[in-house]
Amino acid sequence: MATVAIFGSAGVVGLEIARTMVFQPEVTRLVLIDINEAKMRQEANDCAMLAENVPVVTDLTRDGAIEEVFAKYKPDVTVQAAIPISWYTLANSVPKDIWKRVNFEARIGPFLPLLLSFPIKFMEGWKAAGSPGEVIQLSLPDIVNPVLSGMGVAPSCGSGNTENLCSTLRMMVADKFACPTREIDIKLVAHHYHCWFMHSPSELPDLQQRMFHFRAFCRSYDVTDEVMGDADFLPALRKRYPYQRPRFAATSVVKNTVRMLRGDGVVTHVSSPGARGGGMDARFTSDGWVPVLPQDFSMDDVEALLQSAREADGIASIAADGTVTFTPKANGAMAELLGFDCKVLEPSQVHERAAELLECIKSIRP
Numbered sequence: 001m002a003t004v005a006i007f008g009s010a011g012v013v014g015l016e017i018a019r020t021m022v023f024q025p026e027v028t029r030l031v032l033i034d035i036n037e038a039k040m041r042q043e044a045n046d047c048a049m050l051a052e053n054v055p056v057v058t059d060l061t062r063d064g065a066i067e068e069v070f071a072k073y074k075p076d077v078t079v080q081a082a083i084p085i086s087w088y089t090l091a092n093s094v095p096k097d098i099w100k101r102v103n104f105e106a107r108i109g110p111f112l113p114l115l116l117s118f119p120i121k122f123m124e125g126w127k128a129a130g131s132p133g134e135v136i137q138l139s140l141p142d143i144v145n146p147v148l149s150g151m152g153v154a155p156s157c158g159s160g161n162t163e164n165l166c167s168t169l170r171m172m173v174a175d176k177f178a179c180p181t182r183e184i185d186i187k188l189v190a191h192h193y194h195c196w197f198m199h200s201p202s203e204l205p206d207l208q209q210r211m212f213h214f215r216a217f218c219r220s221y222d223v224t225d226e227v228m229g230d231a232d233f234l235p236a237l238r239k240r241y242p243y244q245r246p247r248f249a250a251t252s253v254v255k256n257t258v259r260m261l262r263g264d265g266v267v268t269h270v271s272s273p274g275a276r277g278g279g280m281d282a283r284f285t286s287d288g289w290v291p292v293l294p295q296d297f298s299m300d301d302v303e304a305l306l307q308s309a310r311e312a313d314g315i316a317s318i319a320a321d322g323t324v325t326f327t328p329k330a331n332g333a334m335a336e337l338l339g340f341d342c343k344v345l346e347p348s349q350v351h352e353r354a355a356e357l358l359e360c361i362k363s364i365r366p
Helices: 012-021 037-047 065-073 087-091 096-106 109-128 141-150 162-177 192-197 204-208 224-228 233-240 246-262 299-312 328-338 347-363
Strands: 003-007 029-034 052-057 077-080 134-137 184-189 213-218 268-271 279-285 288-291 315-318 324-326
Touching (some): 077 246, 109 134, 109 328, 141 315, 162 184, 204 233
Parallel strands (some): 003 077, 029 052
């Protein structure tokens, strides 16, 4: 018997997570938390047919609210899917000509204050409640989770992003060799940037100079060279990778939840395992998510790959204490296009800088 809590359960992704989670036999109590009472209670009614369900309506921004929920329900796994403002909302919040340049020149990194502010409050509430259970944190996990780790409030893992890329690669290789996906094994080390690229205006050389690490096996035979030797493979991957697909993100959340509840040590590709800054194979143990690296690929190799990808996302570095330095190009674009100048972001400044960035965005809304 296990309790799973979903914060942000009335959101687009949160709803899909709840709808998928109720079919898992390991989950016997589902706690749904949101500030949108009408949508959340409707979803609770649907889910109650399949699992003992507790809807909770609360102002998640209120001091102590998150700690109270954790202390009361003590979930075995908690999903943090509450994102105050999504990347897609941001894209529709500024003039299209400006957004096109922001997306290409600044990338997602400099928007970190908006994507990090609530996860900080969330994880601090979790810690204040005694750190009950495991946490899957969904807000830009490849960058946010390492920052939270530096602050001493590391979530267990993320979901989505590179997990979606891994699944897409598996399906494409299965199609190429006309075999079931269960006979395909993908070894992937990747970062949010590699997922962003799939629906970006960047040309293929931008990806090729900071490529993800990828090996493909069909019925235990290494077919990577044959796959990558096909000039159409990467362009086809870009077309097939899902864009704004809540169900895809939700299934990866459920997969990671089940792996942690079962504790069976099965190896799976995980976004930000152990709050690391990228996606890779890992297995869940008593010590949390432990990476399982591809043959002849070390953690130094992983870090070098992730560092290159972070820079492509506009992040120059993430210090051990969670302080983030943005690339001059990314910060310059933000300053020019949105009037937001933030070269370095310290954890203590996040909430203040988030409010400032939001005001900058509001000032140029069409």
